[in-house]
Amino acid sequence: MAHAALVVAAGKGERAGGTVPKQFADLGGRPLLRWSLEAFAAHPAIGPICVVADPAHADLVRAVAGDIAVTLAPGGATRTASVRAGMTALAPAAPETVLIHDAARPGLTAPIIDALLAELRAADGAAPGLPVVDALKRTDGGAIVDDAPRAGLVRIQTPQAFRYARFAAALAQAPEDAAFDDDIALARAAGLSTRVVSGDPRLMKVTYPEDFAQARQLLAPGAPPTLPLAGSGYDAHRFGPGDHVTLCGVAIPHTHGLVGHSDADAAWHALTDALLGAIGAGDIGDHFPPTDPRWRGAPSGVFLRHAADLVAQAGARIVNVDVTVICERPRVKPHREAMRAATAELLGLPLARVSVKATTTEGMGFTGREEGLAAQASVSILAPESPDVR
Numbered sequence: 001m002a003h004a005a006l007v008v009a010a011g012k013g014e015r016a017g018g019t020v021p022k023q024f025a026d027l028g029g030r031p032l033l034r035w036s037l038e039a040f041a042a043h044p045a046i047g048p049i050c051v052v053a054d055p056a057h058a059d060l061v062r063a064v065a066g067d068i069a070v071t072l073a074p075g076g077a078t079r080t081a082s083v084r085a086g087m088t089a090l091a092p093a094a095p096e097t098v099l100i101h102d103a104a105r106p107g108l109t110a111p112i113i114d115a116l117l118a119e120l121r122a123a124d125g126a127a128p129g130l131p132v133v134d135a136l137k138r139t140d141g142g143a144i145v146d147d148a149p150r151a152g153l154v155r156i157q158t159p160q161a162f163r164y165a166r167f168a169a170a171l172a173q174a175p176e177d178a179a180f181d182d183d184i185a186l187a188r189a190a191g192l193s194t195r196v197v198s199g200d201p202r203l204m205k206v207t208y209p210e211d212f213a214q215a216r217q218l219l220a221p222g223a224p225p226t227l228p229l230a231g232s233g234y235d236a237h238r239f240g241p242g243d244h245v246t247l248c249g250v251a252i253p254h255t256h257g258l259v260g261h262s263d264a265d266a267a268w269h270a271l272t273d274a275l276l277g278a279i280g281a282g283d284i285g286d287h288f289p290p291t292d293p294r295w296r297g298a299p300s301g302v303f304l305r306h307a308a309d310l311v312a313q314a315g316a317r318i319v320n321v322d323v324t325v326i327c328e329r330p331r332v333k334p335h336r337e338a339m340r341a342a343t344a345e346l347l348g349l350p351l352a353r354v355s356v357k358a359t360t361t362e363g364m365g366f367t368g369r370e371e372g373l374a375a376q377a378s379v380s381i382l383a384p385e386s387p388d389v390r
């Protein structure tokens with residue numbers, strides 16, 4: 001069942017000012033709303049996208065969405081009312097999950113979506129949060145009257161993800177004119193279990209005029225990522241009927257083929273898992289379930305490209321990759337340079353940063369008995385520093 005996105009864009013943007021409500025204002029060449037729509041549309045797990053907006057802005061929303069398919073719902077007087085309208089519009093799609101997101105937060109990334117979806121395995125709702133670093137005080141007309149402990153406090157962002165049916169039931173329970181600070185508050189009022197995942201400074205909400213400059217700076221490619229991370233991956237496939245195996249996208253003639261749901265390219269599968277591992281984004285099966293008929297016979301370059309895209313969306317860059325194929329036959333060495341070249345081209349890396357090696361297990365084990373072959377991969381990447389809230 002699909003995961004739906006619900007983007008609320010029906011506010012007046014009074015604090016931000018400007019000639020159009022902030023969600024339609026430009027940020028680095030794209031309207032604010034467009035940033036979130038692109039992030040949702042680019043994520044393979046996200047299905048229907050609903051935008052809640054003032055009906056007077058329907059044409060504007062369609063123009064901003066352009067090639068991205070969205071359904072429109074009419075905005076309400078409060079954010080909660082707008083969320084209610086979007087939930088109603090999504091009901092016919094009966095999604096498993098809904099990710100409710102402020103159009104005013106342009107810095108949505110795929111890893112945030114992944115983390116939220118993963119967290120819903122353990123809870124009814126999940127939201128990104130960042131630790132509070134400043135000391136907190138209660139004030140009364142300029143006088144500081146109390147110290148507020150900040151231990152355990154987080155600043156909550158959006159998207160806020162919920163099991164759709166549970167959240168719909170919570171909404172139905174809330175008074176028609178209820179106005180909650182956020183959707184987690186509404187869910188909690190109905191007794192739903194909610195959890196926090198690590199947020200992202202880039203998910204800041206554009207509220208005041210000066211926030212546009214800060215958001216532009218945060219979202220501009222520029223500041224080089226500095227946090228070194230590593231990932232490793234492993235995969236094995238059984239030999240079956242066929243006349244070639246595919247390794248690193250290269251067809252290698254052999255007395256057998258490899259059995260698998262996709263093209264069974266164990267080398268690129270291992271590499272895909274290594275990249276996903278480096279950014280903590282689960283494994284290849286999470287992104288491309290073997291039960292999904294779309295991936296039957298799929299070229300594994302699709303998987304690898306997706307993982308590389310996620311790395312890029314996380315603001316990280318690949319430093320180098322190293323793949324080892326483990327088999328007695330076919331002999332890999334004659335194809336090694338072609339495998340390196342195909343991998344380097346797909347990842348946009350110089351050849352020197354891509355290594356492909358092969359080894360046998362001297363007749364031992366399943367590879368030794370030539371029941372199948374295995375591959376392992378390791379990668380290193382440089383990622384942006386991001387605080388962890390747990």
Ligand code: CTP
Nearest residue numbers: 008009010011012013014015077078082103104
């Ligand atoms: N929103 C909405 N419907 C409302 C109020 C807000 O869909 N009745 C949306 C806004 O468009 C925004 C998000 O909720 O994407 C967060 O709200 P906020 O930042 O307060 O935006 P505005 O209400 O537009 O701004 P302001 O309060 O300054 O007028």
Ligand code: MG
Nearest residue numbers: 011012013079
């Ligand atoms: Mg508001």
